[in-house]
Amino acid sequence: MINQDTFRFIDLFAGIGGLRIGFEKAGGKCVFTSEWNRFSQQTYQANFNDNHEIAGDITAINEADIPNHDVLLAGFPCQPFSIAGVSKKKSLGRAHGFADETQGTLFFDVVRILRHHQPKAFLLENVKNLLSHDKGNTFRVIMHALDELGYEVDHKVIDAGLWVPQHRERIFIVGFRRDHPTQFSLDDVRLPEGERPKLSDILHPEDGSEPIEEPYTTGPMAKVSPKYTLTPRLWQYLQDYKAKHRAAGNGFGYGLCEPTDVARTLSARYYKDGSEILIAQSNGIPRRLTPRECARIMGFDMPNAKDQWKIVVSDTQAYRQFGNAVAAPVATAIANAMAPWIKNTVSIRPIRSVVA
Structure with a gap:
């Protein structure tokens, strides 16, 4: 199926393609994409040249209709497992985790595709809270399912803050089929x-x-557009909100940053008020990051990059997309570690016995 120059992979729950970026850089070719959100589809199509259409709802796709592949990538929906998602669903009296029929069972679509195609390897990504959800039972179910499919599985929480200036911990789960033995470890x-x-x-x-x-910067010095500065009313609200919770002994509130700082995690709710990452300004009222800065803080591009990431949606949708995305440099580092085992360019090292 593969040679030493390339391998085939599929991109499930693709978002805007953070995982794909890493695996293309490592020599892979994407042969199938599934993403249900139409705005994410627009961004994905604008940034990748494909000869295949983006499939929508994965639950409606027969696994037999998915092309053969060597690697399955899936940033399966994290809302049922995230701290914010669980808290919200509990407050509404709704189920969460695998009891959530709308999203919690989407992991099992990953399982059925793995079972049918038996790709050589997979990489899954989710929020760190997946480890502790339902006192660890959710994660045990996931690991047990992957083990039963015949995969040797490793997992690790990795902070994207090593590559980009935001604290962003995510769990990555890697599996290699047992009949394709490797010595891969996420520690590599x-x-x-x-x-x-x-x-x-x-x-x-x-x-x-x-x-x-434009519309992110303007004028002869390319200053950030005033539209990203908070209104005085919103800034006062955020200050009052933080003061109220500080008085109650809670740590809730905005995150005000200087250029020398590392930001909190960019979230999908950033479009609402930008409170987790506010940039201090000389006039005393902070601003949000622009969508271009969000592309950079997620590692999709950098200042003065030759080929900038194409942002083809509204600011609201762009903030949601970057907040939900996988940091591209993390995906690249993992792909580079996996690729030699996928391509068969490394061999199992003999284990040396220790003689007393």
């Missing part, structure tokens, strides 16, 4: 060396050294 993923990135690495410089990109 190569981590960046040197100083950790800071927000100054991704913020608009606003000094004329960056081309103007």
Whole structure:
């Protein structure tokens, strides 16, 4: 099915393609994509040249109609397992986790596709809280299902903050089919060396050294558009909200950042008020990140990149997409660690026996 130059993979619950970026850089070719959100589909299509259409609802797709592949990628929906998602569903009296029929069982679509195609390997991504959801029972169900399919599985929580200036912990689950033995470990993923990135690495410089990109920047110095500065009313609300919770002994509230800081996790709710990552300004009222800065803080591109990530949707949709995405440099690092085993370019190392 493969040679030493390339391998075939499928991209499920693809979002805007964060996982795909990494596996294409590692030599893979995407042969099937599934993503139900039409706005994410627009962004995905604008940034990838495909000879296949994006499939919608994976539950409506027969696994036999999916092309053969070597690797399955899936950032399966995390809402039923995330802390925020669980809290919201509990407050509404709704089920969560695998009891949530709308999203919690989507993991089993991954299972049925793995069972049918038996690809050489897979990579799954989810929120860190997946480990502790339902006192660990959810994760045990997932690991048991993957084990029964005949895969040797490893998992690890990795913080994208090693690559990009935000604290973003996600769990990655890798499996290789047992009849394709490897010595792969997520501990083999190569981590960046040197100083950790800071927000100054991704913020608009606003000094004329960056081309103007409307509607994000404007004027001769490419200053950030005033539209991203909070209204005085919203800024006052956020300050009052934080003060109220501080008085109650809680840590809730906005995150105000300087260029030398590392941000909190960018979330899909960022479009609402931007409160988790606010950039301090000299006038005393902070601003949101622009969507271009969100692309950078997720590692989809960097300042003055030759080929910038195409943002073809509204700010609201762009914030949602980047907040839900997989940080591209993390996917690339994992793909680079997996690729030699997928391509058969490395061999099992003999285990040396220790002689007393």
